[in-house]
Amino acid sequence: MSDIKSTKTQTFSRRSILKAFAAVPVLGAFGYGVFRKRTYDSEIRDQIVKELGISYNPPVLPAIKGVDMSKPIKVGIIGYGIRGEQLMRAAGFANPATIDEWEESAKKNSNDHRLEEFLSQEDLNLQFTGACDLFDVRAKSALEACSNLKRKGVKEQASQLTCKRYLNYKEMLASPDIDAVIIATPDHWHTQIAIDAALEGKHVYVEKGMTRTIDEVYQLAEVIKKTGVVFQLGHQGRQTESFIKAKEIIDQGLIGKINLIEVCTNRNSPNGAWVYDIHPEASEKTIDWEQFQGPTPNRVPFSKERFFRWRCWWDYGTGLGGDLLTHEYDALNQILNLGIPHSCVASGGVYYYKDGREVPDVFQAVYEYPDRDFTFMYSASLASNRDRGKIIMGHDGNMTIGGELIVYADPESTKYKALIDKGVIDPANPIFLYSPGSKRIDAVTSATAKYFAGRGLLYTYRQGKRVDTTHLHIKEWTDCIRTQQQPSCNIDQGFQEAITAHMATISYREGVKIYWDKEKQVIIKGEPAKI
Amino acid sequence: MHRKNGFHSYSNSQLTLLVILRILIGWHFLYEGVTKLLSSSWSSIGYLADSKGFMSGIFLSWAGDPDVVKIIDFMNMWGLTLVGLGLIMGCLTRISIIGGILLLAFYYLSPPPMVGYTFALPSEGSYLWVNKNLIEIFALAVLYVFPTQQIFGIDRLIFKKRIRD
Missing domain, CATH: 1.20.5 (Single alpha-helices involved in coiled-coils or other helix-helix interfaces)
Known part of the structure; x- marks a missing residue:
């Protein structure tokens, strides 16, 4: 060629x-x-x-100013079960055996960043000086964790314990060596311990659901307000970046007039259904059963099932209402300032786990907010993983909230009609997608952990870095103790959370519609209150 | 089509179609690369994390290491772009073709369209064993054995000396 x-x-x-x-x-x-x-x-x-008028930038996070970190806060842990252990780690204290386990796991799975993240967690300058658990094995483990100041494994474990075990929380509260307590007991103990702590002038971090009964909500709120101790309820979703961004977007009217909110907490594993392992060393000798029963009116003989799987009985908790509905409600209360609803109807049943439990494993609650013109609907199954997310529906669009945030315009939107007609907005594609940390893959180790991660309850992002939300929530509490102010999930928020959850539980248990009398601040069973 | 002085001699239609094929594949690579370069949020991580099959262990371990992901992202973005430019311009074409085949082989093997594998990432078609990556690999192989770059391409200048010798 x-x-x-x-x-x-x-x-x-x-x-x-x-x-x-x-x-x-x-x-x-x-x-x-x-x-x-x-x-x-x-x-x-x-x-x-x-x-x-929206911004794709991370939300502006409120920062607590003037925090003097020089002096340690002396903390006592009351209840070192599954959640108590997690709270301790979030505060910077892990059992040496856990450190070893994480290290081993990270060697086998490079996606396992638990140790790396724990070690990089900010030092909050806390001293865990007291631990209280009614099961000897857990109490010993708590002492080891409290004394693990240097975050080391078993080989480098501290030879001396720096923490005292108290057999009764009251002895701990009486000690001058305690400034604040973290309460992670079963729910039926929350109120009594929190009240006693506040009366002793100790600051309180208490897990959700805040109280076991509705009467306790009033008692606790009164004492916390009266004493002025720094109070934080354990809804770590308060720290989730996407929830904070969601509020920003909603406040800007992106989805128009909201009319329906749907939240769900489906999960499908024995662990997720509270069928927790029973420790082989559990016995009447190693567990203080009488003290465990404490304020419960219904006294029963020693039961390992009840001790470890207490969430399944009304004597100790409030089932899905207090355990999972509260997280969803609090997330939406944070975003929309829901407050206490006008009314509630709940239903459900024990449909799958027929293991002798009292609390339902399928549970729905429908709340009406006539003064806001919307319905808030919660639905949950403990025997199906079908997730429907948290969805806020408005006339102009809908928002799905999880670890990330997705907003779609509604094809029939009035606000976006011109933009949809011009082809600028396509209702089939999101008009807003906020996905913090999308450049990283994370190992989440169990079905229950995956469930919490998907809801933004396990970790969030700060400056693109993954952080444990519980750590941030405890940090907010301790920062507030140092600066003498109330944190984000304070007693007012707790009051709204607890009343709202109890309305559903009472409606389910008594088969009646529950109304909230805003003026008298009481619930009314079965007859409508003035709107 | 026959070889003459060690080079292919094509009919006009053969040459035209081969050059068009080279440019089209080049365009495909170049746009994939440029889009990734221009997008601040693109990362290979989702693709790696969705890996199935006998190579999935390696891909998943890469996905778990942020430093490795950074390298893979860089190599993908610039690899695709340079292969695309090479193919369109007929510049260092053989190296570009080999690079392109390697990249495509990774894409093919990360989630191979085998029986029983399902993926999180949506697929725009239905495939069994043969998918568009595999076809593009063989199209590049065809371009390797039927070169056109020394007829239409910068390689005719680069390799002029060697050709003359």
């Missing part, structure tokens, strides 16, 4: 150069195409941003 012949010449012929660069027009066309597409995409994005 001619081009081969041309190579015989010593210099490049014009023809040869033309052939060498024959594809340049293709590159020109390519460049033009890319430019057109980029311009079009950015125009659409700019137009959406301009029209909606």
